[in-house]
Amino acid sequence: MKPFEYRRIHGVEEIGKGDPGQARYLAGGTNLIDLMKHEIEVPDRLLDISRLKLATIENGEKDSLRVGTLVTNTSLASDARVRQTWPLLSAALLSGATAQLRNRATTGGNLLQRTRCYYFYDTARPCNKRNPGEGCSAREGQNRIHAILGTSDHCIATHPSDMAVAMVALEARLTLRAADGMERELPVEELHRLPGDHPEQDTVLKPGELILGVILPAPPPGRQIYRKVRDRSSYAFALVSVGVILHVVGGKVESVRIAFGGVAHKPWRARKAEAALLQKEATEANFQHAAEVELADARGYGSNDFKIPLARRTLVATLRDAANSVEEASA
Ligand SMILES: Cc1cc2nc3c(=O)[nH]c(=O)nc-3n(C[C@H](O)[C@H](O)[C@H](O)COP(=O)(O)OP(=O)(O)OC[C@H]3O[C@@H](n4cnc5c(N)ncnc54)[C@H](O)[C@@H]3O)c2cc1C
Ligand code: SF4
Numbered sequence: 001m002k003p004f005e006y007r008r009i010h011g012v013e014e015i016g017k018g019d020p021g022q023a024r025y026l027a028g029g030t031n032l033i034d035l036m037k038h039e040i041e042v043p044d045r046l047l048d049i050s051r052l053k054l055a056t057i058e059n060g061e062k063d064s065l066r067v068g069t070l071v072t073n074t075s076l077a078s079d080a081r082v083r084q085t086w087p088l089l090s091a092a093l094l095s096g097a098t099a100q101l102r103n104r105a106t107t108g109g110n111l112l113q114r115t116r117c118y119y120f121y122d123t124a125r126p127c128n129k130r131n132p133g134e135g136c137s138a139r140e141g142q143n144r145i146h147a148i149l150g151t152s153d154h155c156i157a158t159h160p161s162d163m164a165v166a167m168v169a170l171e172a173r174l175t176l177r178a179a180d181g182m183e184r185e186l187p188v189e190e191l192h193r194l195p196g197d198h199p200e201q202d203t204v205l206k207p208g209e210l211i212l213g214v215i216l217p218a219p220p221p222g223r224q225i226y227r228k229v230r231d232r233s234s235y236a237f238a239l240v241s242v243g244v245i246l247h248v249v250g251g252k253v254e255s256v257r258i259a260f261g262g263v264a265h266k267p268w269r270a271r272k273a274e275a276a277l278l279q280k281e282a283t284e285a286n287f288q289h290a291a292e293v294e295l296a297d298a299r300g301y302g303s304n305d306f307k308i309p310l311a312r313r314t315l316v317a318t319l320r321d322a323a324n325s326v327e328e329a330s331a
Contacts, residue, residue, distance in 0.1 A: 002039065008048040015047065015210060016179045023208065025049045027070060027109035030101055035114065038121055040130055050106075054212060057081070063218035069108035069211045073163065074099070076107060086216055088224035088243050092166035095228045098235050108211035111164050111174075111191065114202060115157035115265075116237055118142060128154045129199045136199075144303040145239065148311065149264040149295075155199030156301055158262055159192055160237050165261035166226055168269055169243040173215045179208035188214065192266030199265070220255050222247030223322040228261070229314055238262035240311045246282075246322035253277045253286075263298075263311055270294045273315065287319040288312075 009015060022044040026032060035041035054068035057079050065081060076082060077093035097105065119125045119137035126135035138146055138156050146156045167188040174186045191203050205211075222245045230236040241261035247254045256277050258270035273294035280286045291312040298308045 001036070002042045004043055005045045006048065007045060008051060010051060012052065012177055012210065012212070013181070015177075015208065016181060023047050025108075025210065027106040028072070028104040029109075030097075030105050031109065031113040038123060040121065040123065049210070060215060065216040067107055067214045067216065069106060069213050071107050071213075073097070073102035073105045073107070073110060076163075077102065082216075086166075086170060086219055086224070088169060088219075088226050088245065089163065089166040089216070091224075091226040092162040092228075092241075092243060095226060095238075095241070096162040107163070107214055110161050111167075111188070111211065111214075112203065112205075113161055116145065116160050117157040118145075120157065129157060129195075132198070132200045139301055142303060143301045145237070145262075146301060146304045147264045148298040148300055148304060148307045149260075149268055150194040150266070151264075151299065151301075152195045152197065152199070154197060155195035155265065157195065157199065157265055159202070159264070159266050160262075161267070162226070162228060162238060162241060162261060164188060164192070165241055165259045165267040166243045167214065167216075168267040169245055169257045169259040170216055170219055171257075172217070175212040175215065176205070177210045177212050178206055183212070185215070189267070189269055195265045202265075220245055220247065220257065222255060223325050225318050225322050225325075227314055227318045227321075229310060240307055240314050242311075242314050242318050244315075244318045244322050246319060248282045248323055251281055253280055253282050258294075258315065260311060260315075263307060270315070272296075277319075282319075282323040284316070284320065287316045287323075290319070291315040 024043040026046050026048045055070040056068050058066045060066040073093045077090045083090045119127045125137040128136050147158045172188045177183050224245050226243045228238045228241040238261045243259045245257040256274050258273050260268040273290040276290040276293045
């Protein structure tokens with residue numbers, strides 16, 4: 001293992017010291033430590049942020065909620081306000097990993113966890129994300145868990161976080177602090193990149209930029225559902241997942257938000273499907289049409305071809321469940 005300096009940080013002002021590009025933040029460590037053991041991540045400095053005072057959930061302006069980056073997945077999923085008002089987020093979190101991991105995993109670390117592409121972890125095989133220019137082993141290899149939307153010739157990996165999918169549908173915003181102390185906000189939807197020519201860059205964060213927390217705005221009205229399709233009911237990443245917030249009035253779709261997980265290098269906001277549904281009757285035929293519109297450009301690479309019909313069916317089933325539960329509630 002490559003030697004590195006370990007330093008525990010007690011205040012965010014300590015972060016700007018040294019070259020931020022050569023440092024990594026240690027939060028729960030459930031992804032980063034594995035990557036360091038495989039020598040995929042080889043930082044010069046490991047900055048342990050786990051003692052920063054960023055583990056609280058507070059009421060914010062306009063009925064929003066401010067979630068500190070060190071709030072664990074368990075604490076966020078079980079918070080009474082989240083369960084009541086943002087159940088989509090709670091359900092997405094509880095569908096991820098296992099209880100032990102959720103107790104340790106943090107909000108910021110979950111968003112920045114890296115892909116589970118088999119070849120990314122197998123240092124004996126070429127991977128453009130690990131070593132730019134080396135080639136992508138997955139395109140012609142085992143790609144059952146890989147992307148069908150927004151891929152490039154250089155990478156077809158997916159982003160693995162369930163929580164991020166819910167946050168995109170909920171239009172959550174990040175609060176960030178750069179190494180020079182400048183703070184900014186960024187929609188979670190804009191955090192992750194598509195692979196393009198630079199699959200080694202997962203996000204738009206600047207080197208050394210720290211996630212301070214996440215702002216959850218008051219959600220739009222409507223039924224919130226997270227549905228995750230996976231190989232096992234626990235301890236498994238999504239093959240396809242979908243988060244839906246559907247508001248039906250008088251049989252018509254008044255508002256809708258949809259985000260997919262497991263299909264792209266980032267959580268995939270399904271804006272084409274949303275546009276196809278708006279002000280239309282909440283019928284099976286319209287749900288089918290919306291799913292077809294969204295997935296019209298989807299492309300499989302062999303072993304993951306099944307994901308295209310699976311994503312279509314998962315979206316239709318989730319919209320159907322949301323619409324039915326709205327009807328039941330108003331009956
Ligand atoms: C067996 C297994 C199954 C899993 N299943 C699922 C699943 O089904 N769904 C799912 O969503 N996840 C799953 N996970 C992933 C798990 O949720 C993540 O490992 C975890 O959320 C990462 O959080 P952490 O705090 O441990 O991050 P760390 O490992 O500490 O950090 C991850 C990355 O984020 C960076 N980082 C952390 N905090 C900050 C910050 N505040 N600012 C800037 N950078 C930061 C670190 O430098 C590192 O690069 C699984 C993991 C395992 C091991
Ligand atoms: S899909 Fe991306 S992460 Fe996987 S081998 Fe190809 S370049 Fe690497």
